[in-house]
Amino acid sequence: MLIYTRVIMFFLLGMVFFNDVPKDNLYLKGYVIFAVIVFVCNHFLIISEKHVRISFYLILLDGLLSFSFGIFFPHMTLYLILFGIVAVTLAIHESSKIRLWMGFAMFFLSWGIVMVYSARVMGDWAIFENLISGSFVGFGAVVGSLIRKLYDAQETMDAQYKQLNESHVALTDAHQQLRLYSEQVESLTTIRERNRIARDIHDTVGHKMTALIVQLELARELLKLDSRKSEDTLKTCDNLARGALQELRFSVRTLHEDEGEEYRFIPMIRTMLNDFRESTQLEAKLSVSGDPVVVPISLQPTLIRIIQESVTNAKRHGGATICHIKLNCSEEEILLVIIDNGMGTGLISKGFGLINMKERIEEHGGSVTFESNEGEGFCVKVQFPLLERTWTAGKKV
Known part of the structure; x- marks a missing residue:
């Protein structure tokens, strides 16, 4: 216009x-x-x-x-x-x-x-006429400058809208890429966890089944020579078979959770401890401080495995009847302390179970210490920092 x-x-x-x-x-x-x-x-x-x-x-x-x-x-x-x-x-x-x-x-x-x-x-x-008409020139200059500013503001708004639209498109693309990356990470995490479970089955159940076969062969020979020793060997076979069954149950339960159901961290620990109590009569007391929700999903199977291995060692090697499990969850770190009333030892010898536990913990950037004295039980302290994780290069187990 x-x-x-x-x-x-x-x-x-x-x-x-x-x-x-x-x-x-x-x-x-x-x-x-x-x-x-x-x-x-x-x-x-x-x-x-x-x-x-x-x-x-x-x-x-x-x-x-x-x-x-x-x-x-x-x-x-x-x-x-x-x-x-x-x-x-x-x-x-x-x-x-x-x-x-x-x-x-x-x-x-x-x-x-x-x-x-x-x-x-x-x-x-004609001063008066000139001043009146001349004032229109000044008015025109002011109006023109205001219109110029409106045009500049419109151009700025258009440029900013264009940049905002481009940023929105870039953000949408980044969100899409992030979603795809998240799905890939989730898939890789699932595959890694399944590989870890497969390794655990091989290391734990396979180890126990091998020992079971050896014990069964020994029981067969002793059955001909000494029935009393044969009965003790059969009891050992029974313990090995029960332990292997427990490992299989836990592995199947973990795989079942990975297939899409909600991963119930604390309920799984309680179920595992209840099953262990029914088979071994070991009383396990679990106390949790903080919110378990802060525990990363990738770390939950490891914590359950540590508790399982610790209570198994407490019963098998220490003859414990009570085991206290304390889990402290915070945004900075996850602290797990397991103390039993077993017979303890003055010299801690790291066997297959403790070595496997230490390796698993260090894979997640955590640290573990084992403490024990003769007649004072056994203590496992595990720490997983969540804000900063460190690995020590060249440190031997």
């Missing part, structure tokens, strides 16, 4: 000047028509993006034509309205302060020349 208003004003002002020209002055009438045509052509050239570089010079040409109307019509101050339109155009399209000041300086110079010329021709300075 602003574009068409400017063209309409040129036509209207041109008609006023044209009607003011005497009928016999065809040259001046022709000049008015020519000037209006130039005004209109310049207008469309100025608003065209193809002629941005020469827009300042086109605006100066409009100013020169406005100045000419002041010379040709010295009895009228209407030419200042043309200067006002030019001032609006200059303030809108020109961002260089130097050119802005240059344009306004040329206006004041032209205004002064026309006032002096009009005073000589008409014999009157």
